[in-house]
Amino acid sequence: MAEATIIENAGNGDIAEWLAARLGEALESTEGPVTITVPGGSTPFPIIEELLTRDLDFSRLVVWPGDDRIVPEDHEASNTGKLRALFEPAGAEVVTLTIMEQVPHFHLAWLGMGADGHIASLFPNTDPKVDEERSILRLTPDPLPPEAPFDRISLTIPALLDSDQIAFVIRGHDKRTVFDEALAGQNDLPVARLLAGAKQPVTCFT
Ligand SMILES: O=C1O[C@H](COP(=O)(O)O)[C@@H](O)[C@H](O)[C@H]1O
Numbered sequence: 001m002a003e004a005t006i007i008e009n010a011g012n013g014d015i016a017e018w019l020a021a022r023l024g025e026a027l028e029s030t031e032g033p034v035t036i037t038v039p040g041g042s043t044p045f046p047i048i049e050e051l052l053t054r055d056l057d058f059s060r061l062v063v064w065p066g067d068d069r070i071v072p073e074d075h076e077a078s079n080t081g082k083l084r085a086l087f088e089p090a091g092a093e094v095v096t097l098t099i100m101e102q103v104p105h106f107h108l109a110w111l112g113m114g115a116d117g118h119i120a121s122l123f124p125n126t127d128p129k130v131d132e133e134r135s136i137l138r139l140t141p142d143p144l145p146p147e148a149p150f151d152r153i154s155l156t157i158p159a160l161l162d163s164d165q166i167a168f169v170i171r172g173h174d175k176r177t178v179f180d181e182a183l184a185g186q187n188d189l190p191v192a193r194l195l196a197g198a199k200q201p202v203t204c205f206t
Helices: 012-029 044-051 079-090 128-133 157-161 173-183 190-197
Strands: 004-007 034-038 061-065 067-069 106-111 136-139 152-155 163-169 202-205
Touching: 012 034, 012 044, 012 106, 012 163, 012 202, 044 079, 061 079, 067 079, 106 157, 157 163, 157 190, 173 190
Parallel strands: 004 202, 034 061, 034 106, 106 163, 163 202
Antiparallel strands: 067 152, 136 152
């Protein structure tokens, strides 16, 4: 079971600062690309805007959406489209998830979490056997989340665990309770399954 460092009441600027420091270390540690996963939903985008103001060589950054909704990239629900609009002007590469994609080792897996304990698009109903066998999975959430009722494509738990470190941004009391229970092994939600397998440092911003 992972031990997580919890950083309480972090502002977007604090999180961006932490991310910039981790990316800076990764850029120093390799001459090749630095690979990260970035969550979708609503939480990450103001943090990314802050991150992009930091002095980093974004041209060596390869951004993998942790998941996406199966919609065109110019659809308002597309995580990839939003990531592309933010990161590409800074010189970073943004990958389009397909089930054919070869998934790399990530320097950082940055994740959000839904109040139902889903991470990326691995929902509580996602068959655990399936997400143990593949790196990328296409699925239909059951039930479809009303805020984004679309089929999904998602990195799986083994793919996310193939990373140097993991960072969560968990905002709101409901999510925090679910996360704390997952960390304590008191539920079996996707977030708990990830935490149970994490050997690397886990940092959680609330
Ligand atoms: O559907 C999704 O939900 C989660 C949480 O999103 P948020 O809007 O509550 O921050 C997100 O982490 C995931 O990547 C996304 O596609």
